[in-house]
Amino acid sequence: MKLYQSLGPNPRVVLMYLAETGLALDRQFVDIMAAENRRPDFYAKSPLGHTPFLELDDGSHIAESIAICEYLAETHAANELLGATPEQRARTRMFVRIVDQLVVVPMTAGFRGAEGLPMFRDRVLCLPDAAADLKRLAASGLEAVNNIIGAGPWIAGERFSLADIILYAFVEFGAMVGQPPDPALTHLAAWRDRVAARPSAAASANPQQGIGELA
Template sequence: MKFYNSVGPNPRVVKMFMAEKCITIPEIMIDLRGGENRRAPYNVDVNPAGQTPALELDDGSVLTEVTAICEYLEERFPEIPLIGTTAEERATTRMWVRRIDLKICEPLTNGFRFSEGLSLFESRMRVLPEAAAGLKAIARDGIRWLDPLIDERNFIAGGRITLADVMLFVFLDFGAGVGQPIDPGCIHVHRWYEAMKSRPSSREA
């Protein structure tokens, strides 16, 4: 297999997921800032959507999209499960991944793309600068919604680390670096974030 990596939170989710599972896959770095992902051969041979990350399988086929790649790796390398070993665990993880993606990760990322990241993205995708402030507010609302739900939890989905924790940590860490810090009033999210930041996988990814 080959892992097509780059800067940015999406590839980092997969990298941290692999680190938690003690998986090592050869990497090819793609120059995202230079637009390598938006031109041939990458957007022809690897991902026609021109996005990273991507995982080339042993048969030459390619998987894209963070959750699809992580689900595949979970099935190929079931040790140290990060999605689940039972139908109930897997469903719970997927439920939380979906919630945090829609409520926090997507609006946070687009809030950045449409404001601080505008100069990088305006030539590559449709951008809505007028929506940036609202999207950032939606992400903040999502974090506030989550905060009381994890007041007695060490991890988002309960008593075990999952893809939901990895995804949320990476995007909140990204947000903190681009002008979207966690609301100081969200004490449970702060506690959880600091615990995740102390994990070796956060430094390896």
């Protein structure tokens, strides 16, 4: 298998998942700044031109970070990050969807309509007139997640999960693109410090690290 990755929070989700599980994959870096992901041959592998995507041994492809992590959990790694029981896996997926809908979607759209507009305006539909409101939606989502975390330690309670990985990747992304979390969200701040202390946080910070070194 080969993982095609790039800059950005979604590729970081998969890199952090790999670091948590110890699973090694051959990896190739895609230069999205140069629009390598907008070429016709790329769309043949990733339907929306998104990174990351996983190329399987039979030549087929799986795109989207959550789908890739779930596939790897089912086929190559233990299920700790999804959950050991149907109930745990359902709760993980519940929080993954909450984070995705309340934080990821509005944060990404807000970025593309504002700071990211020069890069994305000719690639995807951008909403500059709605950017400020989309950022407000993302901030409201972070407030909701802060309340869910509470005393924690993790989103799903005592178990670190894929939902924590996704949230962390986008909290860090938001902090770099003008959407930092409100310091008043103290549960989220403490949670962020706990995740940052995990080796996988540092291991996933550089998407080009290890390219060509893994078999």
